[in-house]
Amino acid sequence: MESRVESSETLRNKCAACYRQFNRIEHLVEHMRTSYHSSHEPMCGICKKHCRSFESLREHLIGPLPKQECRNIFITRGCKICLAILESPYALRVHQDRCQLSGGNAGLLGRFANLGIRDNTEGGSTRGTQVVALACKMVGGGSDGSLDLCAKVCLTDEYDNIIFQSYVKPLLPVTNYRYETTGIRPEYLRDAMPLRQVQKKIQDFLCNGEPMWKIRPRGGKARILVGHGLDHDLDSLQFEYPQVMIRDTAKYPPLMKTSKLSNSLKYLTQAYLGYEIQTGIQDPYEDCVATMKLYMRMRSQVHKVEAYPLASDPQNRNNFAAWRQNELERMSPDQMLEISRSDYYCWCLDS
Missing domain, CATH: 3.30.420.10 (Ribonuclease H-like superfamily/Ribonuclease H)
Incomplete structure (x- = not known):
């Protein structure tokens, strides 16, 4: 029974985006306040972990210390250029013909x-x-x-x-x-x-x-x-x-x-x-x-469509305000991720 309680508490204090774990819920809230996780971040197609950059995602998949479960799938069905995960090795071969561009002449x-x-x-x-x-x-x-x-x-x-x-x-x-x-x-x-x-x-x-x-x-x-x-x-x-x-x-x-x-x-x-x-x-x-x-x-990346996608948009400025601390601590990690917004302008918004 005790182990189940500890497991549940650990899950509650785990970031739904980057999977970092925190000892206390207030530490998770502070992390969400400063991390600006959003649907615009590069994301692992296997475990859905958010990464700050494609270099971080590459390290997660095929770096010196990758997540082994993700690496095993990536080496058979993953594109080393765009880091997408395909349905089968055959789909990967078809995809790579389009993904690997050429500078031509x-x-x-x-x-x-x-x-x-x-x-x-x-x-x-x-x-x-x-x-x-x-x-x-x-x-x-x-x-x-x-x-x-x-x-x-x-x-x-x-x-x-x-x-x-x-x-x-x-x-x-x-x-x-x-x-x-x-x-x-x-x-x-x-x-x-x-x-x-x-x-x-x-x-x-x-x-x-x-x-x-x-x-x-x-x-x-x-x-x-x-x-x-x-x-x-x-x-x-x-x-x-x-x-x-x-x-x-x-x-x-x-x-x-x-x-x-x-x-x-x-x-x-x-x-x-x-x-x-x-x-x-x-x-x-x-x-x-x-x-x-x-x-x-x-x-050309396809991301979730949001009415106000930037943390700097007036409608988002109070999402993680200090006066909402008690309310935020009652939220689940998924609910906090839902209201989190990006701190950079994603180029998909130009489409």
């Missing part, structure tokens, strides 16, 4: 485009484009060549079409062309488009006729901007863009390391798309294609 096409400026920012074919990817390649400035200067920029749509691509003439003298990785020579920048002109062209295209101060996340004309390390790229282009319209694969919690540091774009592409990039001379078009594919993969 991204690098080759990008280098052919070097022959001249590609500018479709005012073309009719891009008028309906709502999501664009941006990438820059940097050369070195300053006395030691360590100052990053944008020397080439590319903008693509969700179908990997080039909207705009050009060499960029930096405002400061170039002291290191970093040819081994950029493939950029001095003659490419001699008659290149000035930085200010590039900046205005990209900014006008992103804003799409909407004043910067008026841009809002939904219902406006401004475009969503996708990239990796976009703060650095936008800084090199010397303009700002509203954070609500930015989707950065370097800062998206499900794609970050378990230590909450950023993964490289090269790693993310290999791990979550199944192909290699940046193997020689690096082209910004190749980076645009990779970041857009990552964004589309994250956006």
Whole structure:
């Protein structure tokens, strides 16, 4: 009888999302208050455990110390790219043909485009484009060549079409062309488009006729901007863009390391798309294609539909308020999970 009571108490103090166990119910409440568990977190398809990132989920399934029951199923029916669990080994083989993407001729096409400026920012074919990817390649400035200067920029749509691509003439003298990785020579920048002109062209295209101060996340004309390390790229282009319209694969919690540091774009592409990039001379078009594919993969996830999915939504701000402590302690772990909301914007909400 005593063991049944202890077992029941342990179950009551066990998080319904990450399965952590607590000695006291108030400790579980505090955990739920700060963990922001939600249906938008990566989840094990076998035991339904919530993980903060796909890296955490990968460790749970096939890491150095995996959950053995989940690992045994995953190695026969699990996709190592998207970490989904399929119904049978045959279903897995069919799934993997679709799941493992290809960069195609991204690098080759990008280098052919070097022959001249590609500018479709005012073309009719891009008028309906709502999501664009941006990438820059940097050369070195300053006395030691360590100052990053944008020397080439590319903008693509969700179908990997080039909207705009050009060499960029930096405002400061170039002291290191970093040819081994950029493939950029001095003659490419001699008659290149000035930085200010590039900046205005990209900014006008992103804003799409909407004043910067008026841009809002939904219902406006401004475009969503996708990239990796976009703060650095936008800084090199010397303009700002509203954070609500930015989707950065370097800062998206499900794609970050378990230590909450950023993964490289090269790693993310290999791990979550199944192909290699940046193997020689690096082209910004190749980076645009990779970041857009990552964004589309994250956006296409099917999660539970909620009227107010973010913890910051006014309707959710009192869900775990201190004045509700007694009420929360009477809830079951499942009831607490039901009212818990995410602290980051899931890209599935863009669909």
